[in-house]
Amino acid sequence: xxxxxATTTEAATPESAITKPTLLRxxxxxxxxxxxxxxxxxxxxxxxxxxxxxxxxxGSGKTTLLRxxxxxxxxxxxxxxMGKERLDSQSPYRRRVNTVFQNYALFPHLTxxxxxxxxxxxxxxxxQEIQQRVAEALDKVKMTAHAxxxxxxxxxGQQQRVALARALVNRPELLLLDEPLSAxxxxxxxxxxxxxKSLQREVGIAFLFVTHDQEEAMxxxxxxxxxxxxxxxxxxxxxxxxxxxxxxxxxxxxxxxNLLKGDVRDGxxxxxxxxxxxxxxxxxxxFSLRPENIRIGGVDSPPSEVRVRGHxxxxxxxxxxxxIRVECSNGLVLTARTQSADxxxxxxxxxxxxxxxxPVRESPERS
Amino acid sequence: xxxxxYKFVVxxxxxxxxxxxxxxxxxxxxxxxxxxxxxxxxxxxxxxIDNYKELLTKGVYWETxxxxxxxxxxxxxxxxxLGYPMAYxxxxxxxxxxxxxxxxxxxxxxxxxxxxxxAWKTILGSDGVLNTLLQYVHLTSHPLDFLLYxxxxxxxxxxxxxxxxxxxxxYAALEHVPRNLIEASHDLGASPAQTFWKIVFPLxxxxxxxxxxxxxVLSLGDFLAxxxxxxxxxxxxxxxxxxxFGAAYNWPLGAAISLGMLAIVIxxxxxxxxxxxxxxFS
Numbered sequence: 088x089x090x091x092x093a094t095t096t097e098a099a100t101p102e103s104a105i106t107k108p109t110l111l112r113x114x115x116x117x118x119x120x121x122x123x124x125x126x127x128x129x130x131x132x133x134x135x136x137x138x139x140x141x142x143x144x145x146g147s148g149k150t151t152l153l154r155x156x157x158x159x160x161x162x163x164x165x166x167x168x169m170g171k172e173r174l175d176s177q178s179p180y181r182r183r184v185n186t187v188f189q190n191y192a193l194f195p196h197l198t199x200x201x202x203x204x205x206x207x208x209x210x211x212x213x214x215q216e217i218q219q220r221v222a223e224a225l226d227k228v229k230m231t232a233h234a235x236x237x238x239x240x241x242x243x244g245q246q247q248r249v250a251l252a253r254a255l256v257n258r259p260e261l262l263l264l265d266e267p268l269s270a271x272x273x274x275x276x277x278x279x280x281x282x283x284k285s286l287q288r289e290v291g292i293a294f295l296f297v298t299h300d301q302e303e304a305m306x307x308x309x310x311x312x313x314x315x316x317x318x319x320x321x322x323x324x325x326x327x328x329x330x331x332x333x334x335x336x337x338x339x340x341x342x343x344x345n346l347l348k349g350d351v352r353d354g355x356x357x358x359x360x361x362x363x364x365x366x367x368x369x370x371x372x373x374f375s376l377r378p379e380n381i382r383i384g385g386v387d388s389p390p391s392e393v394r395v396r397g398h399x400x401x402x403x404x405x406x407x408x409x410x411i412r413v414e415c416s417n418g419l420v421l422t423a424r425t426q427s428a429d430x431x432x433x434x435x436x437x438x439x440x441x442x443x444x445x446p447v448r449e450s451p452e453r454s
Numbered sequence: 455x456x457x458x459x460y461k462f463v464v465x466x467x468x469x470x471x472x473x474x475x476x477x478x479x480x481x482x483x484x485x486x487x488x489x490x491x492x493x494x495x496x497x498x499x500x501x502x503i504d505n506y507k508e509l510l511t512k513g514v515y516w517e518t519x520x521x522x523x524x525x526x527x528x529x530x531x532x533x534x535x536l537g538y539p540m541a542y543x544x545x546x547x548x549x550x551x552x553x554x555x556x557x558x559x560x561x562x563x564x565x566x567x568x569x570x571x572x573a574w575k576t577i578l579g580s581d582g583v584l585n586t587l588l589q590y591v592h593l594t595s596h597p598l599d600f601l602l603y604x605x606x607x608x609x610x611x612x613x614x615x616x617x618x619x620x621x622x623x624x625y626a627a628l629e630h631v632p633r634n635l636i637e638a639s640h641d642l643g644a645s646p647a648q649t650f651w652k653i654v655f656p657l658x659x660x661x662x663x664x665x666x667x668x669x670x671v672l673s674l675g676d677f678l679a680x681x682x683x684x685x686x687x688x689x690x691x692x693x694x695x696x697x698x699f700g701a702a703y704n705w706p707l708g709a710a711i712s713l714g715m716l717a718i719v720i721x722x723x724x725x726x727x728x729x730x731x732x733x734x735f736s
Contacts, residue, residue, distance in 0.1 A: 158640075158641075159637050178640070179640040179641055180639075180640040180641070180642075180644055180645055185641055185642065186637075186638070186641045188634055188637070188638060190634065192632065192634040192637065192638035194635060194638070194639075194653060195635075195657070195735035196656050196657060196733075196735050205639070205644070205652075206642035209642065209644040209645075209648050210643050237735070254641075254642075257642065
């Protein structure tokens with residue numbers, strides 16, 4: 088993602104901006120496998136037509152949450168509501184949700200066409216309707232030319248499209264996607280991210296998308312629900328979650344950040360030799376400072392900015408930008424993002440504006 | 455990668471074994487089938503095709519062959535209808551008991567064929583366990599004689615013996631059905647019954663074909679069960695071959711029948727392999 092797009096402190100682009108009615112309500116869902124607690128007390132709403140991403144590392148419980156919504160696992164406690172219907176008491180084959188599986192799970196003995204027609208056939212739709220809807224769905228994912236092939240005869244990206252068509256042809260109210268792009272190589276994945284997003288806009292179906300890839304989540308989602316060790320850390324729009332991470336974990340998981348440990352006394356934060364005004368109450372505080380919010384060369388900086396001198400430790404080339412690690416005079420190491428073309432001496436001055444240091448909660452250790 | 459000498463040393467023993475104990479006997483059988491028996495009961499090496507003519511024209515051989523095939527068909531159907539549900543249960547529902555149940559299905563294979571055949575004799579005979587019980591509870595007033603020395607007894611015994619042979623390949627096929635396909639099917643609205651008939655069963659077909667082939671081929675060539683439990687009406691084609699090589703002392707005709715059987719079995723194996731390939735989607 089482009090970091091400069093998230094530099095400004097946004098006026099709250101908050102969840103309240105989503106005025107669409109709620110489609111799925113996940114209420115206090117917990118799940119344990121034996122003694123192993125995988126999800127604890129998850130509450131999350133999905134609005135109609137929304138693209139909501141559940142983001143988390145492997146083992147965070149994101150796939151389990153998706154499988155509970157699909158009906159392949161049952162929650163240990165909690166409820167799922169779809170409109171006025173209780174979802175969690177229904178068998179998976181009665182739920183009005185469809186899933187795109189991680190490895191696509193295409194039926195190997197059926198052709199592309201038959202795979203897509205499967206849901207309509209078992210629902211005993213009239214043959215003309217099936218034929219027409221299958222043709223439309225295949226056209227939508229540009230797979231018409233491969234309609235009569237078996238899944239083993241088409242590429243991974245094509246299988247991905249077929250899996251999508253097979254789910255969408257049933258016109259579900261909610262589509263669940265379990266890391267659908269993770270098996271594709273990087274270029275194809277970026278292309279599919281864009282396609283998937285525009286397809287979602289086009290069909291207007293709510294997507295509940297699971298991924299471990301924060302970049303993917305940022306590119307595609309209306310909102311991101313960040314899951315850590317079975318608990319939600321933050322649910323917000325990509326911009327909001329980037330610019331105002333709620334916890335240290337969120338700040339570190341989404342993009343690079345500098346975490347500054349400070350101490351607040353009478354409206355002043357002290358962090359080593361650095362200090363700036365704050366409205367926080369007295370006590371220890373933690374701040375997230377994005378590398379792109381640190382400027383180099385503090386000579387012409389306004390007096391309100393925090394300035395510090397340091398010397399260059401390391402530089403890493405990232406194409407358009409470069410990340411540099413600077414050791415400040417007080418021993419603090421800051422990472423800053425600069426234009427690659429900038430020439431750097433080993434001694435330099437850094438500056439940042441106090442409002443760019445976002446206070447975050449400490450993320451407690453969890454098993 | 456390996457030297458020629460090394461390859462020779464490694465492959466020679468099995469090659470020699472197969473040549474001496476398999477190819478050579480087949481070749482001898484082929485020769486015998488074109489020879490004849492003289493009136494003085496010696497085998498004369500006069501090349502002719504009379505044995506094959508007799509085999510094709512005499513009703514008794516055709517009748518016995520057809521009866522044998524009919525028995526084998528029934529054994530195949532019964533052992534599949536027992537083996538498939540067992541394999542299905544084990545693969546999908548046995549959970550932690552899977553291992554032990556699997557062993558329980560396999561254990562009968564360790565018991566001698568003869569013991570199992572004799573066990574059925576004890577159960578089905580006119581003084582047997584079953585008849586005694588039926589009379590004791592006054593369901594029948596005299597022993598049921600169709601139980602033993604009948605095609606029924608042969609089919610029952612062979613079904614018992616060959617069910618594990620159908621179970622194993624079906625079980626292997628079911629174990630290879632990716633479980634997420636079943637989830638995908640449910641996800642698309644298919645009920646468990648629809649999922650079975652549209653997904654699980656078609657994907658298990660290679661195993662069904664392999665199991666059916668085992669049961670059919672093995673029971674078609676069986677001679678012990680009909681010998682012990684078949685009686686005159688339960689004679690199978692192998693019993694005729696055995697008697698031709700034994701008491702009747704007509705090795706040439708016996709060899710001709712054997713080769714005819716071999717031709718049937720080989721074409722069957724060829725056919726079933728084609729089917730398995732056609733239906734496999736790995």
